[in-house]
Amino acid sequence: MSKKAFSLSLVILAAEILLTNGAHAQARSQISIVGSGTVFPFAATVAERFGKTGKFKTPKVEETGTGGGMKLFCGGVGPKFPDITNASRRMKASEAKLCSDNGVSKVVEVKIGYDGIVIAHSKAKPNFALTTKQLYLAMTAKLPNGKLNTNKNWSDIDKSLPNQPIELIGPPIVSGTRDAFLELVMKPGCAAAAPAIAAIEKTEEAKWKSMCQSLREDGKYVIGSENYNLTVQKLVTNPQAVGLFGFSYLEGNADKIVASPINGVPVSYDNIASGKYPVSRPLFFYIKKSHIGAIPGLKEYARTWASDAVWGTDGILVEKGLIAMPAVERQSSTATINALNELDFSKLK
Amino acid sequence: MIEDHQTQQVPTNWRDAAMQQRIKKRYAAEKRFRLFGFTTVIFALGFLVFLIGDVVLKAFPAFTAAEIQLSVTFDSTAFGLARTRADIDAAEYGAFIKAGLAKRFPEAQNRTTKRELRELVSEDAERVLKAAVEANPDLIGKTKVFWLPGSDIVELYVKNQLNAKGVVGERLASDTMLARLNSAQSNGELRKTFNTRFFSAPDSKHAELAGIAGSAKGSLLTLFVTLLAAFPLAIFTAIYLEQFAPKNHLTDFIEVNINNLAAVPSVIYGLLGASVYLGFMEMHRSASLVGGLTLALMTMPTIVIASRAAIKAVPPSIRDGAVALGASPLQAVFHHVLPSAMPGMLTGTIIGMSRALGETAPLLLIGMVGFFGDIPSSFNDGTAVLPVQIYIWASATERLFAQKTSAAILVLLLFLIIMNATAIYFRNRFEKRW
Structure with a gap:
């Protein structure tokens, strides 16, 4: 040319x-x-x-x-x-x-x-059941007594829980999964742990938010990624950690991770569809x-x-x-x- | 005095034990150095062989697909009397497959086992049947045996990669599923085929259907835009700076900046592309045009630097000779300097393009990471590129995607080899020696 x-x-x-x-x-x-x-x-x-x-x-x-x-x-x-x-x-x-x-x-x-939101961890550790109240006490920034949350191990909240450090890998702030966690776990958990504070939701919204809707920022809530496959990988390498994500990721990784029953209801398709499982959205x-x-x-x-x-x-x-x-x-x-x-x-x- | 010196000098006694010792030491040092050098080369080669071998071994199964034989009855009630084109379009082909499977495996009764049945056949089977009816409407009301594309589970099974051990619930296939697969296998109802779909299909959410064609074409379109935008601009910049620009502080400043730009991390060009092309110029997110222009920003400084080096390497005598014989400076540059510098410029360009081909970071920011289910047909269609496709498949959970990831890496490496081979060809074919 x-x-x-x-x-x-x-x-x-x-x-x-x-x-x-x-x-x-x-x-x-x-x-x-x-x-x-x-x-x-x-x-x-x-x-x-x-x-x-x-x-x-x-x-x-x-x-x-x-x-x-x-x-x-x-x-x-x-x-x-x-x-x-x-x-x-x-x-x-x-x-x-x-x-x-x-x-x-x-x-x-x-x-x-x-979708059901599940709290799951590696199969390497025995499964343990949780309640929304326990999750609230583990994750809230301020405890009902107004002091900063100092719970280090799950057993600090309830003797029946395993004696291992609290570490929850959850999605970042833009995520709807995180919003749903606040709405479906923290809110009822707060109401169960401190009914007096839950009652001020309408009257003193700012105070209610800081008590019931704020996640702790001392490294116990680890901000993971929107890519939940990465969270699953992290759970496998760190069996002490628990992760927060949608039911579909639990189903796809059933060979690696196991989900905690919430309020006594195990996670399953039928339990979410029937509305028995409390954390679904x-x-x-x-x-x-x-x-x-x-x-x-x-x-x-x-x-x-x-x-x-x-x-x-x-x-x-x-x-x-x-x-x-x-x-x-x-x-x-x-x-x-x-x-x-x-x-x-x-x-x- | 010199003679004195010579006569006084004692001739070196090479046989002296101390001398021999020193010579030995020197030779040993050289030998050691060669050995070290050789070992590092072997070491590096070993890594390369391991890496490529690993990729090839893992990629190999991706080129095999599975098909399952099924006798399908096209129930005429599903088509309406007129059997028009619209009827053929609207028929629920999944129902024929379900019926065919239920007939072949009559033991499936409850909801779970029935759902499992459907998991034997890929989604694409519906389209295979539809195409068959479109081609031959006489099939309506008749029964015919088809080889249908198998699901990912069938594909793993024929490749012997379906883990049959382990606790139920922790593996992909249940006991009933395995029993069905075994019976189909022994009846000769499963077969392996060459996976042409991998090379002809775009990405898919169904692991067995996903192909590389969408992102490969996306890469081609993107690189084409990059070349068109970066090459002429970079070449003219290089010619101007090297041959015409006055030497002053301003050109020095520009030169320093171009050198710095070549070292800027690529993700920053992505931010620039997002704000300029998407925000200001309102181009389409994820389009290869935007991707190409963003990569052009990144590639241009590299080409400018390589081109300037190539122009500098042309002996000044060529230019001076042309001017002496009456050529204008412009003619001297375009008729004599540029043709001689062209091979070097093209080599630099192709090396810059190879870098652009492997880039993902800037493309993250302009929306090229996502699901694109079509082969792009214009520069405005959303598309992924090869390295992005590798990233997406690598983070998918289905096991088949792991094979496809390796196969996609092979395709990307092939692209790179072709481009670098072209660069070497240009250099050897057109390079002038003085």
């Missing part, structure tokens, strides 16, 4: 790239999904199923944590913002405010199923309604979820560790998807 032809082709290629980019700058043909690491395997599985129907591109799914996903999702309307965010808890009022401040006022909330995804129509396939993607073959009790997501909703809830979620009912921001906490 002569030098001129070479440089000419370079220029043409460069122009081509810029042109294709220019033409696509306003439109995006691929759905963009962000959000919770707990929902990620389910969303990716559904995205793949949706993509293989061949009518639309397979959505891209990123793991950013529930909080990180909300931040991106509520950033605004337009192709540079994600269309869907996955969440392992409900949207917070503060996030709804961020959304409406940035013009994202119409959002559809879809509940997809349940609903999972959601949120659709930006104004993107429907602008981004091809958004509605169809949501409808891919609404099938018993996907989120039903024998569906593909149950194989991946999701706890299926009862039939009534599946019907109401399906109705939400079909009618695209908007979420009422004023009802969020």
Whole structure:
């Protein structure tokens, strides 16, 4: 190739790239999904199923944590913002405010199923049962008497617990799993350990938060990663530590780790589905309604979820560790998807 | 005086015992040094052989897939009377598979064992059946024997990697599952095939379906953008700085900065890319265009430095000769200096590109780490690249992904070998000697 032809082709290629980019700058043909690491395997599985129907591109799914996903999702309307965010808890009022401040006022909330949060540790150590009260006393920053938490070993809390150091590996602050731990373990634990403090939740919220919703910061709560496989590896190398993550990761690693029963209820699929297991939470995804129509396939993607073959009790997501909703809830979620009912921001906490 | 000195000098007595001792010592030192050098080379080679051998051994099973034989009945009630294209699309092919499996293994009665049955066949089997009906609608209402893609459990079983020992609940397959697999195996209903899917399919959440094609093409597109953006800019920067720029404090300052930029950790370019390309220019997250431009920022200083060295290596006489014969400075550079320096520039470029190929850190920040279930078809499609794919598979729990990780490493190494071989070819083919 002569030098001129070479440089000419370079220029043409460069122009081509810029042109294709220019033409696509306003439109995006691929759905963009962000959000919770707990929902990620389910969303990716559904995205793949949706993509293989061949009518639309397979959505891209990123793991950013529930909080990180909300931040991106509520950033605004337009192709540079994600269309869907996955969440392992409900949207917070503060996030709804961020959304409406940035013009994202119409959002559809879809509940997809349940997840149990498990407290698990390596199989190398014998299993021990825990209660929400014991977990509260192990993890709270301040004890009910107002002093800083000094419990070093599990046996300091209750003689029946093993004499080993308290060390809980949990997810970072953007994680919905951590929020759910505060809501489902710390809150009832606080109420059981110190009913007087639990009673001031409405009247003296700041004080209640510091007593009931603050995790200790003296290294007993170890901040792990959103990638729960890494947490599982850490538990295997350090049998003294216990970890905090979703049920699906327990199922996938049943040969390495074992979960503590909470309040006397062992962790199992049936116990979570029936609501007996106390630490379970609903999972959601949120659709930006104004993107429907602008981004091809958004509605169809949501409808891919609404099938018993996907989120039903024998569906593909149950194989991946999701706890299926009862039939009534599946019907109401399906109705939400079909009618695209908007979420009422004023009802969020 | 000199003669005096010579006559007075005692000739060296090489046979003297002390001298012999010293000579021996010198030779021993040399021998020792050679031995040390040789040992380190052997040591390094040993590591390399171990590393590559380990990867190859682990990767090898990834090139085998499993298929399971199943007789499937296409129940005509599932298709409607008209059997239109829409009917064929809408039919629930999973139900045919379930029925076929239930017929083959009638002992499965309760919910758990039935669910286990479904785990024998891969998700992709539904699409195989659909494609068969689309190609031949006469199949509706008939029964035909198919070789369907097996699930990850079947794949591990045919590779003898399914751990049959251990307590139930702590291993992948239950006793009933193993019994079924054994009976299928002895009836000749399982077979191994070459895993073409690994090379043709994009990533998947189902370990047995995941392939490298998506991220390999993502890498190609990304590198293409990097080359287009970095190469011309870097070459012109190098030519200007080396041949035209006046020598003053400003050019010195620029030179120092370019050298510093080449040493900046790559993750910082990711932050820059995220704020400039995603935030300011509003390009698409995770797209190969953004990835390529970000890597171009990182690669450019490397190419500038290599290109300047190549231009410096061209003897000044060539340039002076051209100017003396009446060429303008521009002609002297473009007709004489640049062609002579080109092989060195290309080598530098390819080495910079090899580094870009193996980079993950800056791509984390622009959203290229995630699940991408399509082979990218444009520069705006979200995609992973090879090293990111390796990272994602390495952190997955399913055992099959461990094999795929090694196989992906092999593919990445192959890419690198091809690029470096091209660099060597350019150097040998076009290099001029003076």
